[in-house]
Amino acid sequence: MPQLELAGVHYVKIPVSDLSRSLPWYERVFGFRATMEFPDDDGVIRGVGGQVPGLGDTLVAFRENLQAAQGCRGFDPVGFAIADHADAENWVAHLDDLGVPHSPIIEASIGWLLVFNDPDGLELHLYTWAGHGIDHSARRGYGRPVADAAGS
Template identity: 65%
Template sequence: MAIRELAGIHHVKIPVTDLARSLRWYRQVFGLRPTVEFRDADGVVRGLAGEVPGLGPAALTLRVNPVAAEGSRGFDPVSFAVATRDDLAVWAEHLDSLEVKHSPLIEASIGWLLVFDDPDGLTLHLYTWAEHGIDQSHRPGYGTTIAEPDHWQPN
């Protein structure tokens, strides 16, 4: 069977407990501009999707789901890309101006990384496309190149 090719990412859906609070935060941090709302059968808006500068055609979606939000606390399901380490430093300054606590710039597996949490404790990553060239494969939790990707199996 032939592998089908994807056409990109359509949207990233983030579970939240408080839509208004999360909208304020994602607006301030990422410039989220809502374009679609999701009303439940009772007429209450419990979700929205919108545009984020630099995310391309992919939408960022916030959906009220307290169970999923709690279950995702401390997890990092998505890494948003930035071009360079200098761009990451600008993001750190932006987060500082909003008083959003974040990590220092981290030399991650391939590039540089900045880590912070949204209002529900979902961990978000900003990761550079630029590579640092440092071999981190000896460090626990860091990535190692897979020699034979088609035959890889978990141990």
């Protein structure tokens, strides 16, 4: 049997309660550009998909679903990657310019983290690929390495 391997993330779908409110917000904050729309059987568009600069071929989709949007409130289903602490500082300035409330830059488990909410209260994380080199593994709520199956 051939070894199975994923080829990446095709799309991320975010539930929203009001597409007409959320799309302009994601356009301003992330530069989202719609490339597809999805009308329901009644002809009303309740889903939109498109691209966000920096995500390559991974698409971002939004779907009106009040129950799912409410259920995800305060949860972070996806973490968007940024390069390093300097990028986090640039995002702070961008969010400040837009009047979007956000956390301070957090020294997270591996790298730096910036947290803010979309219009439905979905928690969005910008997490750096660059690590800070500080071991937080003994702190409650922080990640720690897991031994692999070989026991290393």
